[in-house]
Amino acid sequence: MLRLPGEVRACLFDMDGVLTNTATVHAEAWKRTFDAYLRDRLGPDAEPFDVERDYGTYVDGKKREDGVRDFLASRGIELPEGTPADGPDDDTVFGVGKRKNALVMELIDERGVDVYPGSVRFVDAAIAAGMAVAVVSSSANTDRILAAGGLADRFPIRVDGVRIAAEGIAGKPAPDSYLRGAELLGEPPGAAAVFEDALAGVAAGHAGGFAVTVGVDRHGEPEALRQAGADVVVSDLEELIG
C-alpha cells in the first residue's frame, strides 16, 4: 500500500538528496569551488558561498552550468559560457562547472555513496505494487552514483544530465526532464508522481502538471518546499508506505 493518489502509475525520482545522500557532497564541492573562485577574483575579503542560503537558492537540483551562472550572477559576476570541451582551469561557466565536478568525484571516491534506506524501501514497494519507476536527475554522474549506491538495477530508465544535454532538454526548474521521464515510462504526467528535495525540482514537478509532487524535506524546511509547489511534504519516503 502506497499513500499516493489513486491515478498514479509511475514514480519519477530525483537522485541526489532523494535516493542517495549525496546532496551534502554537492554542497561541499560547490562551496570549495566557489570560495576559491571568489577569493581569486575579489580578494580575501570576498563573502564566501553560504551553504544554508546559496545552495538551495542558486544551485541545488539544477544543471551544473545553470548553477554556476545563477550563483555568480547573484554576486554580480558574469563569465563567458565557454564550451563543454573546456577544462577545469578555464575561467568560463563550463570550466568552473568542471572544477566542481572533479571535486564531487573525488569526494564520492573517498566517502562512497550512502542511500536513504526509507527511500529504497519505498522504491521496492512501488515496484512491487506494479508502478513504473525512473530516475530524473540533472547529474551527469547518475550512472556512476546509482551503481555506487547499489541502485542501478532498480532504475533501467533514467533521464540524467547526459541525456538532458544530448537531447537538448531544458533543466529544472523547467518541467521538461520530468515530462521526458513520464514519456519514457509511457504515462501522461497526470498518472505520475514526482519526488524531489530541491526547490528547483519541486518547481519543475509543479509546473509539469503531475498527479502529485512530493517534497522530500532533508533540512527541516517544509514550508520552503510547499512554497515552491510541493503538494505533499515528507521527511522520509517511508512515511508514504502504509
Ligand SMILES: [Mg+2]
Ligand atoms: Mg536533489
